[in-house]
Amino acid sequence: MxxxxxxxxxxxxxxxxxxxxxxxxxxxxxxxxxxxxxxxxxxxxxxxxxxxxxxxxxxxxxxxxxxxxxxxxxDYPLQYITGTVHFRTLKLKVDPRVLIPRPETEELVDWIVEDFGKRTDDTKDILDMGTGSGCIAIALAKENTQFTVSALDQEQPILDLAQENALNNGVQIHFFQQDLLQLDSLKQSFDILVSNPPYVMRKEQEQMQPNVLDHEPHQALFVPDEDPLVFYRAILKFASLHLNSEGIIYFEINPLLIDELRSLIQQFDYTISERMDIFGKVRMLRLKKK
Ligand SMILES: C[S@@+](CC[C@H](N)C(=O)[O-])C[C@H]1O[C@@H](n2cnc3c(N)ncnc32)[C@H](O)[C@@H]1O
Missing domain, CATH: 1.10.8 (Helicase, Ruva Protein; domain 3)
Structure with missing residues (x-):
């Protein structure tokens, strides 16, 4: 009844x-x-x-x-119930296929916009690596029409959602399915690479809130404890061949891994800048080709 x-x-x-x-x-x-x-x-x-x-x-x-x-x-996240999240000026659809975009990631976009956003003198080819809801890619495309933005993720259903978000926000992004750990097949070069890859170590799980741990996609969050920089290494290797001269990489990072990241990046040829998030943690890196 x-x-x-x-x-x-x-x-x-x-x-x-x-x-x-x-x-x-x-x-x-x-x-x-x-x-x-x-x-x-x-x-x-x-x-x-x-x-x-x-x-x-x-x-x-x-x-x-x-x-x-x-x-x-x-503990089901409010954003999955309403199906929406606000990210900078965007309204995005979210569901359990994708990570709920975080304020720290808005700050990463802010950094790129500060560096390039108002410049319309030359075009920039941008690749967002691990796009999820498409938040970074869409925010950048919205900010500057001189940005040509591509974005990858590993599964088509994720890209379908990101594409829906791009359409709803009136921007064109070239979304494509690609494993971040198999980047050899990718031939194009870019001026800007940006990534908020998975970076939470399994051993951090105990401190995590159930709304995140029990409901957000683990493939978007976790990396193996024994190799937590696996995605950064793959992107840096890709950049060695596919980042144009004067190219820049923007990373969101796990503050707990900053020392290991500095050592990893030293093996490549970049000037590193670090930025803190609103919570006072080193959360973003900018790597400029020397
Ligand atoms: C931390 S989430 C970031 C999502 C979105 N860019 C954001 O900032 O909210 C990481 C993203 O990387 C994707 N990802 C994880 N492993 C991947 C792989 N091997 N290849 C491609 N994408 C992957 C996940 O599906 C997820 O969308």
Whole structure:
């Protein structure tokens, strides 16, 4: 038998949310989740709860937020429930195929934009390696029409989502399926390589939050403890042959691996700059060809 869905005002729904989720989250967090569901999933105005607390939710909305509460209690990420994430000026679709883009990665894009974003004097061929949702590639293509952006990932379903995001944001990216660890077959050269590759060591797993560990794709997160720089090494080898003169590489990195990365990069011919993220951790590297 199907339960009858009760009518509920916005205020009643919010209060019920607080009651249901309070065992796990603070009121501040719960209110944020509630507001996000209202705005992202139902396209309601963010101020509606304050201005029209007695306005009624549709039965399907009530059902949706009830299911969302169950998922939130099981640590399912809010962004996968709403299916959206905001990344710089972009609105992107996300689902469990892809990592939820992080603010640190916005900062990596900011760095490239600072270096090139406003320059329209010459074109730049860019390759985003491990594109996931397409956040880096799309943000760069959106920023400067002189950027010709390509992006790779290992599986077609991931690229399909990235392509959908590119179309929704009105940019053209050349997405292609390619294993980052088999780059020999790739013949094209680029002016800028950018990558936020998998970089979390398995031994870090114990400190990770269940919303990440239990729900985000492990292939996007983890590298083997015995070779955590495997992706950086592959990209640097590729760059030796396929990065144009005066080319630049931008990496997002695991701050725990900075010493090992410095040693690895010293084997190649680059000037390294390091940047901290908003949390004060060395999170980004820029490598300029000497
Ligand atoms: C840390 S996520 C970054 C995703 C996105 N660029 C971002 O910043 O949110 C790493 C990405 O690398 C991809 N990846 C992992 N192993 C790969 C491989 N062997 N070849 C190509 N891509 C790979 C994953 O599918 C994932 O999308």
């Amino acid at each position: 199907v339960n009858k869905i009760p009518y509920m005002t916005l205020l009643e729904a919010r209060d019920l949310y607080r009651e249901t989720l309070q065992t796990k989250f603070s009121n501040g967090e719960i209110d944020f989740y509630f507001k996000s569901l209202m705005t992202e999933s139902f396209q309601r105005e963010p101020t509606q709860l304050a201005l029209e607390p007695e306005s009624e939710l549709e039965p399907l909305e009530v059902l949706f937020i009830q299911e969302a509460a169950t998922k939130l209690l099981k």
